[in-house]
Amino acid sequence: MTSPPSAIAAFWREFSDAEASLKALPLRERVEAANAVIERHLTGLALEMSGDADDVLLDLIVTAHGGIENFPLLMQMVAAAPPLPGYRVRAFRERTTQPDFPIGMDGFELATSDVLIACGQDDGQAALEIRFGREIPEDYRDHACNMAFIMLDHVLGEYDFAVKVGAVDFVENASDPRTPWTPLSEFAQVFDRYWIDTLGRTSNFPDGEHDWSGMTLSFGGQDGDGGAEDMAIVMINRSANPVAMRADLTYALTLDLAVGNRDELAAVQNLQDQAATLLELPQLGIMAYTMTRAGRRQAVYYVGDVPLAQQALAPLLLRDEAGSLELTTRFDPAWAGYFEFAAHCP
Known part of the structure; x- marks a missing residue:
């Protein structure tokens, strides 16, 4: 192949x-x-x-x-x-510059002004609830739903709709009655304000000391699994939230190192913190969270250019304390790994 x-x-x-x-x-x-x-x-x-x-x-x-x-x-x-x-x-298909438009499918026509959107939160993403502002014949209900998805792609743009939007539900009434309904023809500006003002996604790298929160998780030890309880300590960088899901920070780069005793833990933490500095000063990436579990400590950084990030970290990765290093990358534009923990961390 x-x-x-x-x-x-x-x-x-x-x-x-x-x-x-x-x-x-x-x-x-x-x-x-x-x-x-x-x-x-x-x-x-x-x-x-x-x-x-x-x-x-x-x-x-x-x-x-x-x-x-x-x-x-x-x-x-x-x-x-x-x-x-x-x-x-x-x-990527960009946002249309003329969001007030109709489309037709199999003899049925629907305009963006007929599609009403209520915006909420789905962990780190935006959740959308949709209802129609006009009567939809039952035979065309599925057509109307498909057309609404096509319209959303054009109004929000391919990348934002695919990455920044989570759950999309068709409803008769909003789950939160205080949430206003906005015609899809006017929704792009509302979505952008929600992304910044409510979710805090300014796209600006944080300055100064970062705000970290921690929690302890339990793996195993449940009924019938026969294994010992496995505890993990997760630390979340709350200060990373403003740059979450930026289109140039789409890869999760993980530095996973052994921490057999307290001295090794201190050395690994120091190395991972230095890696964060090397990435964050030139804004190549940001350390989003760490997990210490089963004798290893993972630090996860979101970066855009993986080879460039690895090049920046190369001097650190040659040090003796990096001998147990397992380095992995995965494409995670919605920062699912980060919000899996951030949504539940105190």
């Missing part, structure tokens, strides 16, 4: 070679032809073009249609794009 970097390179070569012939096509046919090219090389991604056929510069948009599992591939593809005269390559 072709590796993602090889497949990406092969796509851009074929697209560049076909560029002149593509430009001779009407815009709709050009998009179809471009997608035929990408389908030969990459799965889960598609291309869209924004602009008029006679524009000097078109936006070439790479989308995963909201599939978070394909976001890393999408971002690799955009980062690898060669210079393309006449195109500006962009990641």
